[in-house]
Each structure stands twice: as C-alpha cells, then as structure tokens.
Amino acid sequence: MAIADLAARLVRCLPPEAAHRVTVAALKSGLGVPARRPEMLPGRAVKLPVSGLSLPNPIGLAAGFDKNAEAFAAMLGFGFGFVECGTVTPKPQPGNPKPRLFRLTEDRAVINRMGFNNEGLDGFVDRLSAREPGAGIVGANVGANKTTEDFVADYVTGMQAVWRYADYITLNISSPNTPGLRDLQGKSALEDLLGRCGEAGRRLADEHGFLPIFLKVAPDLDDVQIADIATAAKAAPYLHGLIVSNTTLARPITLRSAFKSEGGGLSGAPLMAPSTEVLAAFKTEVGDSLDLIGAGGVADVDDVWAKLAAGAQAVQLYSALVYEGPGLIRRILAEL
C-alpha cells in the first residue's frame, strides 16, 4: 500500500473535518506526495472539443477538497488530469456550524453541509497566481457569499479575480448549503446569471484572452428543469460546458449509515446512478454543443466508463478519495 493511502486510512480515525484539515496541511507541505507524476500516456489524453481544454487524462478532482487553492499541486502529483479549486466566494466566510461533515462508511458516501467555508478570493488568487507554469490544469470554482445582496454580482467578481490565473472557471449554482443558491437554476434567474456572466466573460476574454467557463448543476432536477437549463446553456453567449453534478438532497432508501438523516448534500456511491442518469439526460438535450464533465459517485474504472458512455468527455471525483486514498487515481489510470 502506498504511503499516502496508508496515511489516508490513518486519518480516517479522526473526525471527518479534522481529517480533511490534517490531509490538506500534509499535502501542502509535500508529505506523501509522489516525487514524479504518474506517466501520462497519450492514449488517455483528451481535448474537450468546445472548451478547448487539453487534459492529460480525463480524471479530475472535484471542487470542495481544495477550497482555498492550497493543495492543487500535490493532487496533480497523484495523477489527476485536472484539479478544480474552490468553491471560493468574494469575501471569506466561516460556513455552517460544526459538525457539518459526515462519513457514511457503510454506504461509501459522505454528507456535507459545509456552506462554502473558505478564505475568500484574495488568498485564493495569490496562491493560484504563484503556481508553476505548465504544472497541470487547475480550474477555479466560484460562488456567492451567503449574505450577498446580489448573487450574480459575486460570480462576476469571482470571474474577474481568477481569470488570468485559472485554466477554466466553474460557476457553481448547485450547492445545497447556501440558501437560495440553487434557485439560480430556475429559468429566468439562470438567464440573468448567464447573461451577466457571459458579458463579463466576453469582456475579460477581450482583455486577457480566452478561458472556458462551465456551469455546475444539481442532480435533483426533473425533465422539464433539465430541458430549461439546457436551452439556456446552449443560448448563453459565453458558456462552454456543464459539470453534472453536485451533491444530492435525496436520501435513497438503501442508505444504512447512522448519519443518513443528517441535513446537507449526499455524495459518493449512492450518487453514481442518479447523477449519471441526469448526465445522460443533459447529453440528449445539448448534443455536441457543450462539453460535459460527469461527477457523482465515481470510485473505479467502471464508473469512469459509465460516465463517458453517458456522454461525458471527462469525470471528476471527491468522495471516493475518503475511502480509497489518493492512490486510487493511479489505480484507475492503470486500468483505463
């Protein structure tokens, strides 16, 4: 067993949020990080047709693990083809009261109601701007402060701050733990968001050059909502792809863990099937006009193939790391 996986097993003895804190601190200092990135075979590289992102492999780290852009270099070192930092909000905010993160071990799942705890854009941008050129693809996932008077203005502020330093931007409108945020997925709110962010995108691209923008959606959508979001996304002046999906508010009856009734978003194995269904539905709606990144429950190579078969060009994962450790990426890449 790799040292990093052993360490991951050991930190699971800590409460979940402490384990995460210790892990990020260790990664920041380079502890357990492979000296060399796993070999990136050309056969696994992908170029997303619409957004033009060239990924050395299609497996990404989903947002939420590296909220403050502290550990992306280490995570790229474990073999991720791309790492998404954030969600970052314009101002720092503490997030929800603790406890707010729960391991559902029997279900290979996680429930979180973190509520966008993060240190804000200033430090995030400093760290992102100091990264080594060519060291890997890093995206910035931006969101809105809980107390903002104008959600959309916060996304525009985030875009402006990270534009020159990220490889892509994700507009996260699907976290269930900021009251009102998911309402941005409604038809007129979404048109407003995509219009104003699209305008900002066009201006920033003129000034600083092209950057792809993704929209991250929830899995808890019916067919009408999926069709509405797809229509708005296709018509958006400056949007290149969708990330499907964030965590779910649903609680499948199959859950066994004592924590299954905790409030927040559920991720991990129980999210694999429903999020892949929603991904396939989006693929039917958008065809080849937008790139799709599949997230939700990916834990092995079969899950990767299932997301790709449903229409994704790349995938992201987070919860499986809690149970498998970062050596998981190398194992999946070897089998892909």
Ligand SMILES: Cc1cc2nc3c(=O)[nH]c(=O)nc-3n(C[C@H](O)[C@H](O)[C@H](O)COP(=O)(O)O)c2cc1C
């Ligand atoms: C503890 C935790 C925190 C998360 N924080 C964020 C976040 O800040 N922004 C975001 O877009 N998604 C966040 N997510 C959602 C993940 O990025 C991902 O979409 C979701 O967990 C499904 O993937 P998974 O089943 O592989 O974990 C978080 C997930 C977890 C488990």
